[in-house]
Amino acid sequence: MSALLEVSGVSVTFDGFRAINNLSFEIGPAELRAIIGPNGAGKTTFMDIVTGKTKPDEGRILWGELGRSLLKMNEAQIAREGIGRKFQKPTVFEDQSVQENLLMALKKDRGPFRVLFWKPAGEDLDRVADLAEEIGLAEELTRKSGELSHGQKQWLEIGMLLAQEPRLLLVDEPAAGMTPAEREHTTEILVEAARTRAVVVVEHDMEFIRRLDCRVTVLHEGSVLAEGSLDHVTADQQVIDVYLGR
Template sequence: MSRLLEVSGVSKTFDGFRAINNLSIAVDEPELRAVIGPNGAGKTTFMDIITGKTKPDEGTVVFGDKSISLVGMSESKIAREGIGRKFQKPTVFEAQTVRENLAMALKNDRGPFDVLFYKKNRDDSARILELAEEIGLADQLDRMSGELSHGQKQWLEIGMLLAQDPRLLLVDEPAAGMTPAEREQTTDLLKRAAKTRAVVVVEHDMEFVRRLNCKVTVLHEGSVLAEGSLDHVTANPQVIEVYLGR
């Protein structure tokens, strides 16, 4: 296991509100990490800063073996460095089949013309099947993505991110709106993905976090309040007061 992401002394203020306050977090590769905390704790801003959507006022964000600085790098360049992000609401191409969605996402060097004149090769077909099996949609490959359930769309989007082979996958509230069976399958999917890469899951649902069975970071007012196993952090009096007691 080696250090993949190092966020050090990062702060960010929006209109006088300090969303992130001297935040330091390190993530290893491979690792599964859950990030929890009350609303306004800075969870989304934390992900925005890593992916280049938001530039911090101070601090450093360093990624990968060569310790590349992500601060000031464009969102597309950060994605190419190997950071994938899944937002809460699934964004899949609903008028395309599951197979077509995965094919479009495969990590090939594709300019606009390559995508237009894309021809499937045998390696791609095998990889698409492998991805579909990993996300539990192997029997849905020829179905229109718009017909999938909410949970299945979430899995398809995770599959599309995995197709790009990211080293770090950021996943925002994957359990929201899922049936209990879908949530169970989602935890299994994320645990499998985290065997070969870093997966950071932002989640409110404690039962879902418990099933992930991983290290938990609790954010509060833009800083790390506690870190450790779920049992360890939920026994912390400050965590009980600011988060669990509500």
């Protein structure tokens, strides 16, 4: 199976500091992957590069079956290609209901006039109901998003990304600040999402990663230090020295 995203030989330097150093990484079209590593390992910069926020000094990033270069695209074009990113802090429209947030996020033609006169069709409402079911907010559709718990806001934001039908979802520390029950449900959402798309989860919480039960990539000083199952990478002496031994 060919890769959906292929990063090869990528490096990026900020003011003399090499944040990413000859990094190579690939992920298949329906795969769940966790990325771990100490602070400063390059996890956030990696996501910045894939989403077009940061341009690397060297290397290539190929996307999709045709192997098109992401480096020739800007952030908006990359988002339209189907790469979605969720940051640590949830950003939802707090004064709008859960249903309204999901409707706004649906993948639609967003010309200026269409936005002004757009009314959701039955199929839009059905899609939103399905999404709400998938993220565990089916009972909260009419609630204002600002009233949701921290974990529920995280789910809503994941739902808003899923509404855009991404082929690759980048998720930054989804379990932070969640209750054990919320973390359990977050695991289910991400595992389910990865059945039909690539999902990359950057996380520090080892127990959460164990629940994801997926391939793990360990970054250190901007390069891949180890890759494999969680048991495999946590038994690696280099990983223990630079990350787990802290």
